[in-house]
Structure formats: structure tokens, C-alpha cells
Amino acid sequence: MEGITSTNPIAVGDWVEIENQTDGESTIITRVHERSNYINRTSPHNRNQHHIVAANLDQSLLFATLKDPKTSFGFIDRFLVISEAYRVPAIIVFNKADLYKKKELDKFELAKSIYEPIGYTVKLISIEKTIGVEELKELLKDKTTLLSGHSGVGKSTFINYIFPDLRLKTKEVSGWSGKGMHTTTFAEMFDLSFGGKVIDTPGIREMGIVDVSKNELAHYYPEMRAVMNHCQFNDCIHLDEPGCAVKEAVNDGSIHEERYLSYLNIRDTIEDKSY
Ligand SMILES: Nc1nc2c(ncn2[C@@H]2O[C@H](COP(=O)(O)OP(=O)(O)OP(=O)(O)O)[C@@H](O)[C@H]2O)c(=O)[nH]1
Numbered sequence: 001m002e003g004i005t006s007t008n009p010i011a012v013g014d015w016v017e018i019e020n021q022t023d024g025e026s027t028i029i030t031r032v033h034e035r036s037n038y039i040n041r042t043s044p045h046n047r048n049q050h051h052i053v054a055a056n057l058d059q060s061l062l063f064a065t066l067k068d069p070k071t072s073f074g075f076i077d078r079f080l081v082i083s084e085a086y087r088v089p090a091i092i093v094f095n096k097a098d099l100y101k102k103k104e105l106d107k108f109e110l111a112k113s114i115y116e117p118i119g120y121t122v123k124l125i126s127i128e129k130t131i132g133v134e135e136l137k138e139l140l141k142d143k144t145t146l147l148s149g150h151s152g153v154g155k156s157t158f159i160n161y162i163f164p165d166l167r168l169k170t171k172e173v174s175g176w177s178g179k180g181m182h183t184t185t186f187a188e189m190f191d192l193s194f195g196g197k198v199i200d201t202p203g204i205r206e207m208g209i210v211d212v213s214k215n216e217l218a219h220y221y222p223e224m225r226a227v228m229n230h231c232q233f234n235d236c237i238h239l240d241e242p243g244c245a246v247k248e249a250v251n252d253g254s255i256h257e258e259r260y261l262s263y264l265n266i267r268d269t270i271e272d273k274s275y
């Protein structure tokens, strides 16, 4: 894609070949093996650059919280679109259950009712109170897993739970903004003693979508993908075309309205380049 460059030609998770230099001190990377997949997003510093978050992933755990800080469904949807686009299965984990009152628990139930029927696993955990964390740990076995989410949602706290000797830096969510300061500053991969690898990453504020055009966005909503071949026009973009199966499904409630609204929202934020 013209004008777009990657800020990191090598990402965590890449398999590389190295060569020791004759000086006996330095090592150079001579080759990066082809990636089975990767997650790419716009660089937080420059919209025209992209940043490969990680490569060769079996799954991603999206850490979300409904309190301190709040993760919006819009953010979750952007993350899911990216995961679909790069074919990385995503699991949504709501952490800090110990802080949830009725309002947050209702919100969690709503999330479950939106995301589970369309194929995503949704979990409620509290690392603080050790609720649900053992089961989550089991999901990591023999897989390479990316941990993602806003800053302050507990990604490093989860890694510390798995590796008690590691003592990664974690930090209280800063009070004034409700958003955590970024405590983890670079992506790092850890080998699990029971098989598999897990990658801790710095918190993300915005999931900038690259490599997805306006017109293919609906393909990355599994529930839309499932019905869109019944649209009257095969170039239907599900806005207000006649005979649109997606709109029909939204009207009869089989596609959740929140998801359709997020589709419209995300669609608006995608710039059409040379597609
Ligand atoms: N109440 C509560 N606090 C938690 C829980 N899990 C983590 N925290 C706290 O949340 C704060 C942020 O946790 P971190 O693990 O640093 O968050 P992070 O996602 O790694 O943040 P970045 O590295 O900035 O992306 C810390 O003060 C943790 O102790 C939980 O289950 N309940």
C-alpha cells in the first residue's frame, strides 16, 4: 500500500534466522520467516504508518473492564474486526469482576448476549479475587496467545499470576483520567511451563484499523457474513439498499442493533484509499 510503512519490520512472535558475527559479539537477523498471521494496526504516533502488534498467533485474549477503566463495546468491536481480518480467534475477558456492582454486571450480561451467539467466548474474571483465572490459564495451554486491551485492564497482572516469580511492573489506574498510564511499554513473549507462549503488550487507546476497506468491513462481522449472500445485490454494503438481508436481520433482532451501529460507526472511520 503506497505511503504506508511499518514501524517494525520484525515483531514479537516472528521466527527469524540469526548469524553470529565473526567479532564474536554481535548477532544479526538474516531472515524473517513467513508469518502464518499477524495483527496490524495504525501506529499510535502516525496514522500513515502501521505497527505489527505480534505475529504467528493462535489466539488473542482481549482484556476488557467495565470499571477502572471502562472498555466500550465500540472498542471491542474494532478489536474483533481486526482479529477477524487477520484470522486470529479472539476471546473476550472481562476482568476486575470484584469491582462490579449491578450496573456493571448487567453490562457484562449484555456483552455476553451480544458476543456469545456470534461465536466469541466471553469470560468474567477477577485476578484480584482469583475468580476464573485458572480456567483462563488453561485456555493458554500449547498455544501462542496475545494479550491486548486498554492500559490498566490487568494484562500484566494476569502474566504475574501465571509467573509469580516474574514480578512485572503493574500500576494502579490513574485517578484523574480514568485511563491507566502505560505501564508495559513493549511487547514481550513468555514461555509457559505447561506448554505454549503468552505475549504481554502495552495498553492500546485506539484500535486503528488498517488493511480493511469500507466495502469489505461487513465480512469481518461473523453474523453479517452469515447472511450477506442473501442480499439482493451482491455489492450490497448494507446501508439502505433494497432487499438487504443484513438490514432485515437487524430489524427482526437476529443481528444485534449495537453491532449494526458499530458497523456503521467503524465504516465511517475507514478512509478509502486506493481500493
Ligand atoms: N480490583 C482489581 N484490580 C485489578 C485486577 N486485576 C488487575 N488489577 C489492577 O489493575 C491495575 C492495572 O493492572 P496492570 O496489570 O498494570 O494493567 P495492564 O493492562 O498491564 O496495563 P498496561 O501495561 O498499561 O497496558 C493494577 O493496579 C492491578 O493491581 C482485578 O481483578 N481487580
Ligand SMILES: [Mg+2]
Residues within 6 Å of the ligand: 155, 156, 157, 169, 170, 183, 184, 200, 201, 202, 203
Ligand atoms: Mg502491562
Ligand SMILES: [Zn+2]
Residues within 6 Å of the ligand: 228, 231, 232, 236, 237, 238, 239, 241, 243, 244, 245, 246, 247
Ligand atoms: Zn445487504
